[in-house]
Amino acid sequence: MNGSRMTDCLDTGAFRRHAHEVADWIADYFEAVEGFPVRSQAQPGELLAALPSSPPEQSEPMERILADFRRLVPPGMTHWQHPSFFAFFPANSSPPSVLAEMLAAGMAAQCMLWETSPAANELEARMMEWLQELLGLPRGWKGVIQDSASGATLCAALAARERARGKTVVDRLAFYTSAEANSSVPKGARIAGFPLDCIRSVATDERQAMRPGALAKAIEADRAAGLTPACVVATLGTTGTGAMDPLAEIGAICRRENVYLHVDAAWAGSALMLPEHQRLLNGIEHADSFVFNPHKWMFTNFDCSAHFLKDPESLQRSLSVNPVYLRNTRAEQITEYRDFGISLGRRFRALKLWFVIRAFGAEGLREKIRSHIEWAGELAREIEAAQDFERVTGPNLALITWRYAPRDAAPETLDALNERLLKAINDDGRLYLTPGAVGGHRVIRFSVGQTRTEARHVRQAWRIIQEIASSLRD
Numbered sequence: 001m002n003g004s005r006m007t008d009c010l011d012t013g014a015f016r017r018h019a020h021e022v023a024d025w026i027a028d029y030f031e032a033v034e035g036f037p038v039r040s041q042a043q044p045g046e047l048l049a050a051l052p053s054s055p056p057e058q059s060e061p062m063e064r065i066l067a068d069f070r071r072l073v074p075p076g077m078t079h080w081q082h083p084s085f086f087a088f089f090p091a092n093s094s095p096p097s098v099l100a101e102m103l104a105a106g107m108a109a110q111c112m113l114w115e116t117s118p119a120a121n122e123l124e125a126r127m128m129e130w131l132q133e134l135l136g137l138p139r140g141w142k143g144v145i146q147d148s149a150s151g152a153t154l155c156a157a158l159a160a161r162e163r164a165r166g167k168t169v170v171d172r173l174a175f176y177t178s179a180e181a182n183s184s185v186p187k188g189a190r191i192a193g194f195p196l197d198c199i200r201s202v203a204t205d206e207r208q209a210m211r212p213g214a215l216a217k218a219i220e221a222d223r224a225a226g227l228t229p230a231c232v233v234a235t236l237g238t239t240g241t242g243a244m245d246p247l248a249e250i251g252a253i254c255r256r257e258n259v260y261l262h263v264d265a266a267w268a269g270s271a272l273m274l275p276e277h278q279r280l281l282n283g284i285e286h287a288d289s290f291v292f293n294p295h296k297w298m299f300t301n302f303d304c305s306a307h308f309l310k311d312p313e314s315l316q317r318s319l320s321v322n323p324v325y326l327r328n329t330r331a332e333q334i335t336e337y338r339d340f341g342i343s344l345g346r347r348f349r350a351l352k353l354w355f356v357i358r359a360f361g362a363e364g365l366r367e368k369i370r371s372h373i374e375w376a377g378e379l380a381r382e383i384e385a386a387q388d389f390e391r392v393t394g395p396n397l398a399l400i401t402w403r404y405a406p407r408d409a410a411p412e413t414l415d416a417l418n419e420r421l422l423k424a425i426n427d428d429g430r431l432y433l434t435p436g437a438v439g440g441h442r443v444i445r446f447s448v449g450q451t452r453t454e455a456r457h458v459r460q461a462w463r464i465i466q467e468i469a470s471s472l473r474d
């Protein structure tokens with residue numbers, strides 16, 4: 001009995017049956033997801049308590065495994081594909097992307113070399129060209145798919161270090177980013193070996209954007225102290241408020257000072273597809289690399305981060321390895337991506353981009369992103385007009401920060417009040433939001449961008465926020 005179950009694991013007939021069942025489950029999930037609490041209501045340790053402490057010795061039937069999945073897993077998940085997910089930035093998916101992921105999982109190729117997966121390699125090259133054209137990025141840059149923006153930014157720090165290495169030793173190299181940069185930026189600098197006391201947090205202005213004057217001064221002071229300024233990371237669309245660092249001015253400084261410039265547009269990059277937001281790219285010609293995440297706001301399953309490099313040479317030099325088992329004889333005809341990133345192994349990520357871009361079409365992608373920005377604008381106006389609420393920043397594209405500020409509440413109580421409000425909203429489960437801080441005060445972020453979000457979800461969220469806020473003071 002157990003022996004036959006074990007062979008079931010490899011039986012394509014059984015696989016076919018279960019795969020149909022799984023496809024049905026996924027389609028049902030898409031239809032039902034709106035009915036679940038957005039943020040999981042699970043308590044710490046709940047799933048652990050339901051799992052055996054040791055692995056099974058004998059093969060278990062797939063029916064039982066799938067039944068346990070249905071019973072235990074969805075209630076323990078926060079539903080990122082819920083249309084009322086307004087937290088963090090979206091980590092989107094869409095049916096075409098899921099289909100591509102299923103196919104990639106079926107083939108389970110390891111795409112480390114052209115030879116191990118020629119179609120994956122060439123599809124990646126073409127998808128990066130498509131994205132370059134869609135976003136209006138400079139022609140001639142080289143694109144590569146990374147796992148995450150964190151990984152791409154780490155690569156930028158490595159490339160910058162490599163470029164500066166001829167001039168000095170690593171412990172004299174300085175790195176600059178704004179105080180509002182994502183935590184992955186200083187983390188990448190640390191991993192790349194920039195000394196902790198040479199990682200600068202450049203001051204921001206009243207719109208949370210990097211001050212170019214402060215950057216220029218920091219570079220000047222470091223040079224005077226005998227350091228070598230090596231890398232600047234500018235952000236288009238900061239995590240906290242969606243602020244846009246002024247690329248043209250920062251780029252001019254980097255060019256003058258011969259400092260590597262990387263642009264982190266992890267979330268906001270998708271909006272560059274809209275002609276009305278193309279101006280954010282002014283100055284991109286001064287940059288050395290750029291990253292954005294189709295896995296955020298382009299309806300593509302995590303993980304898929306598009307990284308573009310003006311000249312990949314310094315990154316490749318920094319990461320190049322050439323053991324005999326990885327050598328190929330066609331190096332001049334193709335791009336090998338293995339020296340563009342940290343891991344040797346590579347997933348077939350280009351497939352989901354191919355499916356998503358073709359299934360939506362450029363127009364379909366633009367229409368969705370434009371709608372998200374429009375609904376965020378509508379909500380910002382509602383918040384502005386409401387007596388007991390303050391719009392604090394934005395909308396920057398589709399991100400607003402705001403706070404509950406009843407007229408009769410003492411200003412020093414507002415941080416605690418907003419923390420209570422956020423907890424009450426997320427415990428309620430009908431929508432999900434995350435906190436932020438602006439000017440030292442607590443704010444609540446509202447980020448529109450989920451694949452399934454419609455105008456009605458944003459309007460309903462605003463009604464729920466008002467309802468919960470007023471109940472707090474009863």
Ligand SMILES: Cc1ncc(COP(=O)(O)O)c(C=O)c1O
Nearest residue numbers: 148149150182184237238239266
């Ligand atoms: C501006 C910005 N940069 C980088 C990241 C990190 O992205 P990833 O999870 O792909 O590393 C985020 C995540 O939200 C972000 O908002």
